[in-house]
Amino acid sequence: MHLRSIRRRYKCYGLLLALSIFFTVWFDPRQIGGASIVWSILIVLLMGLFIRQSQMLQTAKLIWDNRILVVSAASMDRGSGTAQAMDETVLSTFGLLSAGHIYEWGRRGLWGIRLEAMEVDRKKMRLSFGNKRHAMRLEFQHGINTKQNVLEVTEKLWRETGVKATIQG
Structure with a gap:
């Protein structure tokens, strides 16, 4: 089912986003400057993917419900x-x-x-x-x-x- 695969990607992006936020906080930005910049860029990228997948999931639910x-x-x-x-x-x-x-x-x-x-x-x-x-x-x-x-x-x-x-x- 298409809705299931869209929902699975949505959850996967959410999990990756949460993990990247966790690792960004875990690596003290004052100690490792380069790693925190990489994690911050990854957070921005994953946030964009998460928002896009959320919109796709909403549209797919709307189509399926109607x-x-x-x-x-x-x-x-x-x-x-x-x-x-x-x-x-x-x-x-x-x-x-x-x-x-x-x-x-x-x-x-x-x-x-x-x-x-x-x-x-x-x-x-x-x-x-x-x-x-x-x-x-x-x-x-x-x-x-x-x-x-x-x-x-x-x-x-x-x-x-x-x-x-x-x-x-």
Whole structure:
């Protein structure tokens, strides 16, 4: 599960940060000047990684808690034309979580990333999202068997994001 690996990295960075703070305090800065500078630089670096991982964990939790569709096994095309096998894909009101990658939309106000379009056919779902500077298109197999379930997913996504899906076939 993606959330578990993100949480594991978060805890690992927290432990490394605590250890580096401990060793910085343990080495008296007045006695060993060079070592305390190295430990201080390490603390700043680990603090940045810890904050970044904390933000990723919050976003992943938000996506998981507001999930609309969970595809257990899928292949995803990130616009390059080559599909990659993924173990699980989670589509949510706030983004997509797949293979450790977090694609988020609708959270950063006017200048943030927005879900632009959604196309659904019998086997695949295509999502287009981005802002004025950067756009991205993802395609993945959705695994939905009936047309009624496709309509339910697209209607829920429309109510949550305001994006009307184009259903083909």
